Amino acid sequence: MNAIEIKDLRKTFDGEKYILDGITLNIPKGKITVIIGFSGTGKSVLIKHVLGLIRPTSGSINVLGTDIGLLNDEQMIRFRSHFGMLFQDAALFDDFTTIENVLFPIQEFRKDLSKEQKLEIAKLKLSQVGLSEEHYDKLPSELSGGMRKRCGLARAIALDPDILLYDEPTTGLDPVMTETVDNLILNTHNHNRESTTVVISHDLHAAFRLGDHIAMLDGGKVLLEGNAKTFFDSDIDLVQKFVAKGIKHE
Ligand SMILES: Nc1ncnc2c1ncn2[C@@H]1O[C@H](COP(=O)(O)OP(=O)(O)OP(=O)(O)O)[C@@H](O)[C@H]1O
Ligand SMILES: [Mg+2]
Numbered sequence: 001m002n003a004i005e006i007k008d009l010r011k012t013f014d015g016e017k018y019i020l021d022g023i024t025l026n027i028p029k030g031k032i033t034v035i036i037g038f039s040g041t042g043k044s045v046l047i048k049h050v051l052g053l054i055r056p057t058s059g060s061i062n063v064l065g066t067d068i069g070l071l072n073d074e075q076m077i078r079f080r081s082h083f084g085m086l087f088q089d090a091a092l093f094d095d096f097t098t099i100e101n102v103l104f105p106i107q108e109f110r111k112d113l114s115k116e117q118k119l120e121i122a123k124l125k126l127s128q129v130g131l132s133e134e135h136y137d138k139l140p141s142e143l144s145g146g147m148r149k150r151c152g153l154a155r156a157i158a159l160d161p162d163i164l165l166y167d168e169p170t171t172g173l174d175p176v177m178t179e180t181v182d183n184l185i186l187n188t189h190n191h192n193r194e195s196t197t198v199v200i201s202h203d204l205h206a207a208f209r210l211g212d213h214i215a216m217l218d219g220g221k222v223l224l225e226g227n228a229k230t231f232f233d234s235d236i237d238l239v240q241k242f243v244a245k246g247i248k249h250e
Pocket of ligand 2: 043044045167168
């Protein structure tokens with residue numbers, strides 16, 4: 001069963017150049033899918049379509065049985081609570097403390113809960129990502145990069161999303177931190193086997209390590225999809241280059 005079905009998705013911003021030029025991709029439910037590709041191939045644009053932040057020029061996106069093209073802006077905002085999103089820079093609110101950042105979506109979407117219940121969820125999520133209580137009242141500027149990621153992830157999972165999206169979670173991090181974040185992604189995914197994880201990356205190692213399913217974008221299309229073996233065995237020139245680059249990287 002698929003959590004997300006993308007059919008013949010095309011997107012042009014200027015009416016001439018198609019950034020996405022016929023993407024057809026199924027993202028299986030309960031699995032980790034890694035979307036890879038060189039810089040500028042439209043990975044972030046694709047994920048923004050899935051979140052309904054960008055509307056397609058043509059084609060369709062079905063998420064958990066809903067054709068999101070049929071949702072109006074207000075319905076889309078509500079629908080977005082199915083998603084947890086961790087942006088590259090964690091995108092925390094600078095003036096909010098750690099706990100306030102995690103509380104934010106809970107206060108927005110769980111008005112049915114009492115103040116204490118909301119606080120309890122926020123604390124649970126923070127402990128799940130390994131942030132201890134001494135950091136709860138700190139501002140993002142007082143946290144390390146790794147802690148900010150953890151805080152962003154706690155916020156992303158605050159509403160127990162069906163689908164977790166990560167855009168370049170480890171870009172710019174040192175190897176030790178990269179492994180920590182990769183493990184965090186794996187643990188978070190395994191914590192709830194029902195949940196679907198999508199990771200955008202240009203790190204082939206992460207793709208091979210995390211991905212049950214890997215899709216590579218190029219030229220606005222899916223160049224290749226499959227598992228690690230599919231990529232190692234491929235004789236597509238660009239795939240070989242990507243694999244070679246990933247190996248050299250180590
Ligand atoms: N809102 C926008 N308006 C116009 N062009 C855009 C917009 N968003 C993205 N683009 C263009 O779409 C192309 C793909 O961008 P995108 O950010 O999706 O690449 P990417 O694969 O995520 O790259 P990276 O690995 O560097 O993050 C780029 O040429 C970018 O300039
Ligand atoms: Mg990007």
